[in-house]
Amino acid sequence: MSTSQVNDPAEAQNDTERSYASRTDLANVVHENIEQLIAIRDSEEQKKGLQEKAADLLTRFSGSMLFVYVHAFWFGLWIAFNVGWLGEKPFDPFPFSLLTLIVSLEAIFLSTFVLISQNHASQMADRRADLDLQINLLSEHEITRLLALMDAVASHLGVTVPEQPEVEELKKDVGAEEVLKEIEIRKNESESSPKGAA
Numbered sequence: 001m002s003t004s005q006v007n008d009p010a011e012a013q014n015d016t017e018r019s020y021a022s023r024t025d026l027a028n029v030v031h032e033n034i035e036q037l038i039a040i041r042d043s044e045e046q047k048k049g050l051q052e053k054a055a056d057l058l059t060r061f062s063g064s065m066l067f068v069y070v071h072a073f074w075f076g077l078w079i080a081f082n083v084g085w086l087g088e089k090p091f092d093p094f095p096f097s098l099l100t101l102i103v104s105l106e107a108i109f110l111s112t113f114v115l116i117s118q119n120h121a122s123q124m125a126d127r128r129a130d131l132d133l134q135i136n137l138l139s140e141h142e143i144t145r146l147l148a149l150m151d152a153v154a155s156h157l158g159v160t161v162p163e164q165p166e167v168e169e170l171k172k173d174v175g176a177e178e179v180l181k182e183i184e185i186r187k188n189e190s191e192s193s194p195k196g197a198a
Contacts, residue, residue, distance in 0.1 A: 044124065048120075051116070052116065052117075052120055054113075055113045055116040055117050055120075056117050056120070058110070058113045059113055059114050059117040062110050062113070062114070075099070078092070078096070078099055079096065079099075082094070082096060082099075
């Protein structure tokens with residue numbers, strides 16, 4: 001048996017420790033990112049005004065099963081009382097005009113609160129989309145620089161790398177405006193092509 005095939009226990013131990021350290025560093029990075037996201041969300045919640053907080057609270061309540069149960073009990077009790085099942089004099093006889101008015105007003109206010117909450121959620125989604133775009137552009141820029149650096153290292157070491165058009169294209173920075181323009185052009189072409197064919 002050759003010496004190269006003999007496993008060195010110390011080297012194996014070092015590899016295990018390096019692997020564990022790498023996983024620990026990765027876990028720490030993930031933990032820090034999660035903590036930052038939580039801190040950002042808490043900060044955004046604190047910036048909300050009283051009206052926005054009330055709108056979010058009412059929206060969450062109106063989207064819960066408790067809201068359904070409360071209204072089912074309320075409507076059932078109202079109808080039972082006003083059809084005489086409870087032996088009392090009805091104050092809103094069939095077709096329950098007062099109940100209809102109350103429910104209509106409630107629907108108006110609930111829809112307004114839902115729209116307020118959706119507008120706030122839309123603003124948050126736009127901010128997160130902007131952040132995603134910035135991160136993606138930064139990653140694309142870094143990858144472009146890495147490709148150029150690897151090409152320079154290969155050239156310095158005298159390593160012959162066959163030319164590939166795809167790699168040459170990846171070495172170029174692509175601006176967000178160019179991508180958006182290309183998407184818009186392709187979208188317009190796809191929308192106009194059926195009309196032209198017809």
